[in-house]
Amino acid sequence: MxxxxxxxxxxxxxxxxxxxxxTLVAATGSTSKKVGTKMIVGESGRLIGGVTIGGxxxxxxxxxxxxxxxxxxxxxxxISLDDDEAWEIGLTCGGTVDVLIERVNVxxxxxxxxxxxxxxxxSLARGESAVIATPLDGEPAALVLSEAGARHGTLGDSAxxxxxxxxxxxxxxxxxRIAPIENAGAxxxxxxxxxxxxxxxxxxxxxxxxxSLTRMARELDMRTIVVDxxxxxxxxxxxxxxxxxxxxxxxxxxxxxxxTKRVAVVLIAHDYKxxxxxxxxLLRSPVGYIGMLGSRxxxxxxxALLSEEGFTDEELARIHTPIGLDIGGKxxxxxxxxxxxxxxxxxxxKRA
Amino acid sequence: xxxxxxxxxxxxxxxxxxxxxxxxxxxxxxxxPLCGDRIRVQVRVIGDTIHDARxxxxxxxxxxxxxxxxxxxxxxxxxxxxxxxxxxWIHTALEGxxxxxxxxxxxxxxxxxRRALAASGGVAP
Numbered sequence: 001m002x003x004x005x006x007x008x009x010x011x012x013x014x015x016x017x018x019x020x021x022x023t024l025v026a027a028t029g030s031t032s033k034k035v036g037t038k039m040i041v042g043e044s045g046r047l048i049g050g051v052t053i054g055g056x057x058x059x060x061x062x063x064x065x066x067x068x069x070x071x072x073x074x075x076x077x078x079i080s081l082d083d084d085e086a087w088e089i090g091l092t093c094g095g096t097v098d099v100l101i102e103r104v105n106v107x108x109x110x111x112x113x114x115x116x117x118x119x120x121x122x123s124l125a126r127g128e129s130a131v132i133a134t135p136l137d138g139e140p141a142a143l144v145l146s147e148a149g150a151r152h153g154t155l156g157d158s159a160x161x162x163x164x165x166x167x168x169x170x171x172x173x174x175x176x177r178i179a180p181i182e183n184a185g186a187x188x189x190x191x192x193x194x195x196x197x198x199x200x201x202x203x204x205x206x207x208x209x210x211x212s213l214t215r216m217a218r219e220l221d222m223r224t225i226v227v228d229x230x231x232x233x234x235x236x237x238x239x240x241x242x243x244x245x246x247x248x249x250x251x252x253x254x255x256x257x258x259x260t261k262r263v264a265v266v267l268i269a270h271d272y273k274x275x276x277x278x279x280x281x282l283l284r285s286p287v288g289y290i291g292m293l294g295s296r297x298x299x300x301x302x303x304a305l306l307s308e309e310g311f312t313d314e315e316l317a318r319i320h321t322p323i324g325l326d327i328g329g330k331x332x333x334x335x336x337x338x339x340x341x342x343x344x345x346x347x348x349x350k351r352a
Numbered sequence: 353x354x355x356x357x358x359x360x361x362x363x364x365x366x367x368x369x370x371x372x373x374x375x376x377x378x379x380x381x382x383x384x385p386l387c388g389d390r391i392r393v394q395v396r397v398i399g400d401t402i403h404d405a406r407x408x409x410x411x412x413x414x415x416x417x418x419x420x421x422x423x424x425x426x427x428x429x430x431x432x433x434x435x436x437x438x439x440x441w442i443h444t445a446l447e448g449x450x451x452x453x454x455x456x457x458x459x460x461x462x463x464x465x466r467r468a469l470a471a472s473g474g475v476a477p
Contacts (some may be wrong), residue, residue: 229383229388230386230387230418250410
């Protein structure tokens with residue numbers, strides 16, 4: 001687990017009957033992680049993930065989590081990032097972070113938070129986003145709302161659940177946040193935690209850059225599908241880290257993959273025999289990213305051919321070529337870093 | 353530009369019979385294992401005659417041009433005659449031979465057609 005959900009099948013959790021789950025629920029100023037990022041602190045002292053990039057904040061969260069494992073319950077820990085000592089030497093980050101810490105009985109299906117994480121994981125496995133709504137104080141409760149509208153669990157009563165569902169629809173599009181809900185004359189704060197399926201990177205061309213991409217993408221929580229027409233290239237031996245390897249006609253394989261915003265297609269075969277048919281299959285689909293290896297001149301030539309076939313300027317502008325961020329690298333691992341850098345920029349909204 | 357190159361480019365940009373054949377009676381898929389050309393040839397055989405032939409390919413210009421001329425040629429042809437089409441017929445149709453090292457690109461559609469016809473029960477490949 002990094003930013004995501006408790007995974008009950010995670011070997012590190014097999015000997016942890018209960019854990020403290022710390023979730024970054026709000027942040028102001030210059031923070032290094034996004035709202036929703038999590039850390040698990042086990043009874044044994046085991047740590048998984050982190051709510052900040054490191055340093056003194058995570059240490060304070062671990063300390064609070066250790067205490068909460070003794071007492072049970074939940075609390076919000078507010079931490080100022082204006083550390084006095086850091087201020088003196090000009091290293092302060094500035095701002096505050098609020099971290100919800102709650103004890104979760106990981107393997108207890110009656111525990112509402114553990115059950116919510118199981119339900120949310122099932123939603124992600126179906127390719128749907130999910131929002132977990134949970135109160136910031138009081139008794140533990142959790143409601144999971146899937147992208148398709150399914151509900152699992154409850155916040156206490158149907159009026160609360162309906163109000164949470166209305167907010168979840170907005171969170172699904174805008175991202176995790178705290179929101180108040182008024183019910184029976186009282187107002188409570190709830191955290192709405194959006195969980196999205198990982199980006200799937202479809203790699204066309206099973207060459208050396210693809211080998212580097214599959215290794216590095218795993219670290220970035222991206223799924224990879226390697227596609228090629230050549231059985232001798234697209235082998236498990238060459239791609240031990242790929243989630244899937246598919247051999248066949250690349251344009252047909254790509255067309256059969258559900259074309260969502262969370263699919264990125266990376267054309268690195270550097271061969272028009274794959275580029276043109278795959279682009280024909282993709283340019284009018286809603287995939288989130290299309291990148292093609294090659295020079296600007298080559299990209300223009302491919303666009304010109306497709307333009308003759310009736311593709312519009314707007315459709316052709318979706319092709320990122322030259323692919324990747326310009327970091328000056330030439331070797332396959334360096335090109336892979338540049339491609340993944342661009343995919344991260346697109347995922348975080350820094351690039352269209 | 354040579355006649356060969358002009359014909360290949362014209363068929364690559366405007367291929368005849370490209371796309372799936374919904375009511376095919378037989379189909380075969382072929383690949384050049386190193387360059388990655390992939391093609392599927394589908395035929396509709398009624399009695400002893402090829403009533404229709406189409407292809408789907410992620411392949412180079414030479415391969416697509418060869419598939420284009422070949423599928424147009426065998427439409428309406430008796431299965432046995434189609435199975436006996438020679439490689440040199442492809443060269444004649446394209447008005448030249450592929451450059452060194454690209455002969456397999458032009459032959460892949462013919463080889464795949466023969467296997468499709470064999471799958472239809474017509475002739476041995």
